[in-house]
Amino acid sequence: MNSIPDRHARVLSGMRPTGRLHLGHYHGVLKNWVRLQHEYECFFFVADWHALTTHYDEPGIIGEHVWDMVIDWLAADINPGVAKLFIQSRVPEHAELHVLLSMITPLGWLERVPSYKDQQEKLKEKDLATFGFLGYPLLQSADILIYKASLVPVGEDQVAHVELTREVARRFNHIYGREPGFEEKAEAAIKKMGAKNARLYKELRKRYQEQGDDEALQTARALVEARQNMTLSDRERLIGYLEGGGIIILPEPQALLTPASKFPGLDGQKMSKSYDNTIALREAPQSVQAKLRAMPTDPARVRRTDPGEPEKCPVWPLHKIYSTAETQDWAQKGCRSAGIGCLECKQPLIDAVLAELAPIRERALEFENNPALVRNIIAEGCEAARDVACVTMEEVREAMGLAYR
Ligand code: TRP
Ligand code: SF4
Numbered sequence: 366m367n368s369i370p371d372r373h374a375r376v377l378s379g380m381r382p383t384g385r386l387h388l389g390h391y392h393g394v395l396k397n398w399v400r401l402q403h404e405y406e407c408f409f410f411v412a413d414w415h416a417l418t419t420h421y422d423e424p425g426i427i428g429e430h431v432w433d434m435v436i437d438w439l440a441a442d443i444n445p446g447v448a449k450l451f452i453q454s455r456v457p458e459h460a461e462l463h464v465l466l467s468m469i470t471p472l473g474w475l476e477r478v479p480s481y482k483d484q485q486e487k488l489k490e491k492d493l494a495t496f497g498f499l500g501y502p503l504l505q506s507a508d509i510l511i512y513k514a515s516l517v518p519v520g521e522d523q524v525a526h527v528e529l530t531r532e533v534a535r536r537f538n539h540i541y542g543r544e545p546g547f548e549e550k551a552e553a554a555i556k557k558m559g560a561k562n563a564r565l566y567k568e569l570r571k572r573y574q575e576q577g578d579d580e581a582l583q584t585a586r587a588l589v590e591a592r593q594n595m596t597l598s599d600r601e602r603l604i605g606y607l608e609g610g611g612i613i614i615l616p617e618p619q620a621l622l623t624p625a626s627k628f629p630g631l632d633g634q635k636m637s638k639s640y641d642n643t644i645a646l647r648e649a650p651q652s653v654q655a656k657l658r659a660m661p662t663d664p665a666r667v668r669r670t671d672p673g674e675p676e677k678c679p680v681w682p683l684h685k686i687y688s689t690a691e692t693q694d695w696a697q698k699g700c701r702s703a704g705i706g707c708l709e710c711k712q713p714l715i716d717a718v719l720a721e722l723a724p725i726r727e728r729a730l731e732f733e734n735n736p737a738l739v740r741n742i743i744a745e746g747c748e749a750a751r752d753v754a755c756v757t758m759e760e761v762r763e764a765m766g767l768a769y770r
Contacts, residue, residue, distance in 0.1 A: 376405040376621070377514035379412035379453065379505075382430035386437040387643035388718070389636035391725075392686070393626030395441040397518060398448070401621075407448040408512055408750060411435065414453050414460075418501040419488060435739055437646050440729035451746035453508065458754040462507035463500070465765060469536055470503055478502045479525050506530035510537075510615045511754045518621040527620035534615040541764035542611030551606035554599040558592060570607050582607060614764050615757075628686075631660050633679030647729045650719055657715045662707045663700070672703040680711060687717035 378398065386395070401407055411431050420427070431452060438450065453459055475481065480502070485493045505526045509517055510533070517527050544550070555563045569585035572578040589603040598612070605612045627635045630642030637643070644653055660680055663673035675681035675697050684693050692713050699705030732739050762768050 374405050374515045375408065375512055376401050376516045376518065377408045377410075377509055377512050377618075378518045379410045379415065379508055380434065381412045381416045382427060382434045383416070383638065384426075384430045385433050385645045385647060386441075387636055387638070387645050389626065389628040389630070389643065390437075391441055391646055392628045393520070394518075394623065395438065395443065397623055398438075399442050399444075401518060402444060402448040405516065408514070408753075409438065409443065409448055409450050410456075410508070410750070411452045412508070414504060415501060418495070418497045418504075419484070419491060419493065421495070421497070422491075432736070432739065435743060436729055436732045439732050439739070439742070440646060440725045442725075442728070445742040445746065449746045449749045450742060451750040452743060455743075455747040456511075456751050456754050458751065458758050459504070459507050459511055461758060462511050462754075462761060463504045465761060466503055466507055466510075466533055466537065467500065469540060470533055474529060474532065475499050475503060478529060480522065502526045502529050503533065506533045509618050510534055511757050512750070513616050513753075513757060514618050515616065516621045517618050518623050520623050521625055524620045524622065527618060531617040534617045537615050537764075538605075538611065538613050541761075542605060542614055544612060544764075547602065547605075547611050550599075551602045554595070554602050554606075557595060557599065558588075558603075562588060562592070566603070573607060574609065612764075614760055629679065629682040631656055631679070633661070633682070644718065644722075646722065646725050648722065650722075650726075653718055653722065654715050657711055657718065658708060660711065662710075666700075666703075666707060669706050670703050673700045673707075675700050680707070680714065683714050683718075687714055687721075 380394070398407070398409060411434060413427055413431055416427055416430075417424075435450065439445065443450065476499070481499065484498075502525075505523075506529060509527070509530050517530075519527060555566055558566060566585055566588060569581040569588070572581035573585065585607050586604060589600050589607075592600060592603075595603075601612045601614070630636035630640055631644070632640065632642045634640050634642060644656060648656075662680055663675070663678040665671060665677065666673040675684070678700070681696075684696050688696065696705070696710050696713075700710060759768075
């Protein structure tokens with residue numbers, strides 16, 4: 366809770382360029398991003414360096430995957446007019462922050478991140494005993510902290526990385542947030558608030574420090590935040606002074622846990638490229654239809670006249686996502702009584718998936734036919750991201766004693 370509350374809280378999230386996205390990504394991540402872009406200032410980026418931490422031996426495919434993924438984002442209705450879309454390697458300041466943070470990050474913190482051992486186990490065929498792979502959660506910390514993001518939408522498997530980020534930020538602020546003469550500077554900043562607000566600030570600070578009154582802390586933060594005419598450093602001092610410490614240079618982010626989406630694949634397992642059970646966002650309607658028609662069903666329904674049990678059928682979870690209560694009822698009854706055949710049962714799903722994908726495919730086509738437009742969107746996003754990243758880096762360099770250039 367150390368971050369400066371911002372009425373326009375910033376959201377940052379990244380995705381590895383793994384190729385074309387599918388319905389699992391859409392329901393699990395992209396729909397969430399689309400919602401968030403209207404509520405916050407959003408930065409979404411292609412984590413191409415992250416892809417290299419595990420796929421360093423396949424450099425040829427990254428470029429293609431990057432653009433395919435960006436087109437899929439746009440097709441899913443991520444709006445480059447409101448969200449900033451960029452590519453990690455085009456904002457090299459991420460790497461600079463990564464190297465500077467590495468100076469203060471104990472090795473044990475990285476070795477203890479659960480994904481480190483897990484992924485090494487899972488991807489046995491790869492040699493992941495690399496420096497880059499060990500450091501990748503810290504690279505993620507740099508991705509987040511460089512934008513001073515307050516919210517990071519991630520899945521369960523990434524929460525530990527946000528936690529690491531918070532620890533690194535805390536350590537950074539602890540070591541570098543103690544500028545000489547901090548107290549005097551903070552007192553001077555209080556005076557600049559004007560008599561009435563200064564009195565209120567002091568009272569709230571006292572209430573928080575003496576009684577641990579969290580509400581007083583929140584109110585005081587809001588009071589400081591509203592002083593938009595003061596310099597950012599003064600506001601940061603005032604926030605830091607509330608809690609007694611120093612300046613908060615890198616605010617701690619919070620994970621915004623995306624509810625685990627187990628979007629069902631064509632075989633009943635979770636939809637995933639590695640199971641070869643996906644429907645791509647840009648899949649041709651013919652192919653969508655063919656795949657759904659070929660889906661396995663309750664094995665007990667050998668003949669059309671055999672009754673079945675939806676709970677034992679991989680098609681049923683899709684009904685629960687796409688069908689109305691009425692259609693679900695029809696499918697259940699028809700299945701258990703052998704009143705309908707499996708192809709009949711699948712038809713409303715085929716219709717629903719095709720209807721969902723139609724506008725996505727249409728938008729994708731527009732971008733496929735206009736690669737220059739996509740390049741421009743990314744160029745603008747990179748520039749906007751870089752503007753923010755450069756400001757943070759100046760503060761970081763200054764705090765670390767590197768401002769002598
Ligand atoms: N590590 C994430 C993944 O593998 C992607 C990622 C990189 C990310 N940097 C990030 C996600 C920053 C959120 C914030 O999925
Ligand atoms: Fe599955 Fe529907 Fe066939 Fe029943 S009728 S087995 S729910 S596809």
